[in-house]
Amino acid sequence: MVDLPRPHERPTAFDRMLIPVHRWIWRDADRRVQKLLRFGETETDGGRDILRAAEVTSDPLLRRLYLEHAIDEFRHGVLFRHRAAELLRASQSRSNIGFQGDWLAPGGHGLDDLQVDGESDQTMLAFLHLSEKAAASRFSVYRDVMQHDPPTRAIFEEILHDETFHMNYTFTQLARVEPQRHKRHLWRARLSRLWKAYLRLATGLAGILGSILLTIQYFILLPPFAWLAKRAARRENFGWTIVSPGRGDSLDRQY
Numbered sequence: 001m002v003d004l005p006r007p008h009e010r011p012t013a014f015d016r017m018l019i020p021v022h023r024w025i026w027r028d029a030d031r032r033v034q035k036l037l038r039f040g041e042t043e044t045d046g047g048r049d050i051l052r053a054a055e056v057t058s059d060p061l062l063r064r065l066y067l068e069h070a071i072d073e074f075r076h077g078v079l080f081r082h083r084a085a086e087l088l089r090a091s092q093s094r095s096n097i098g099f100q101g102d103w104l105a106p107g108g109h110g111l112d113d114l115q116v117d118g119e120s121d122q123t124m125l126a127f128l129h130l131s132e133k134a135a136a137s138r139f140s141v142y143r144d145v146m147q148h149d150p151p152t153r154a155i156f157e158e159i160l161h162d163e164t165f166h167m168n169y170t171f172t173q174l175a176r177v178e179p180q181r182h183k184r185h186l187w188r189a190r191l192s193r194l195w196k197a198y199l200r201l202a203t204g205l206a207g208i209l210g211s212i213l214l215t216i217q218y219f220i221l222l223p224p225f226a227w228l229a230k231r232a233a234r235r236e237n238f239g240w241t242i243v244s245p246g247r248g249d250s251l252d253r254q255y
């Protein structure tokens with residue numbers, strides 16, 4: 001039996017759990033601008049990769065669908081960038097944007113992980129299906145937490161509609177080109193995404209731990225050296241020091 005995706009993806013339990021974090025991240029106008037700009041970049045890059053997939057596939061139907069898909073992703077990039085520019089003009093934004101939480105709330109797709117050349121249609125479709133599913137899940141959360149910004153919310157709503165279509169067509173096409181083993185391809189792609197998510201999380205945590213350790217070092221290890229340096233400075237004679245004759249003759253040392 002073919003495991004059909006739901007026509008409208010609901011947020012995953014993980015995304016639902018992070019709703020308060022997403023709400024906090026998106027509440028700040030400057031952070032919103034930066035995230036929209038980054039999303040715009042991710043969508044455009046994803047569109048470029050899918051355009052490449054359209055070039056390399058030998059399946060005429062997939063080529064047509066990939067082309068439509070790529071056009072959608074480019075349009076999403078433009079929508080995000082235009083909205084970011086509007087917000088930027090409205091807020092006369094500063095450049096100090098602080099914590100972005102990208103490892104907790106990355107750009108919708110994860111399409112930035114895509115390596116098109118050398119992929120078969122099956123692995124490509126499995127990867128795209130999961131990426132679009134993740135995007136649909138996240139964008140539905142972003143739309144829901146964006147009550148305070150109706151124009152941005154409308155953009156997420158519009159893009160969510162396209163992502164749901166992308167999620168569904170990639171699944172249907174995967175089941176068409178690989179009717180027997182499409183689930184295996186999906187599981188393999190799922191494991192690969194899980195590994196990349198782990199790496200992203202580990203990198204984020206490593207950044208936080210590194211900052212904490214450096215701060216501890218700054219306040220615990222440096223003060224004794226500062227104290228020793230001050231003590232040594234106090235023992236130094238003030239002003240010029242008379243050097244005894246003959247001490248400056250050596251070329252190997254200063255005195």
Ligand SMILES: [Fe+2]
Nearest residue numbers: 043072073076
């Ligand atoms: Fe998109």
Ligand SMILES: [Fe+2]
Nearest residue numbers: 132162163166
């Ligand atoms: Fe998409």
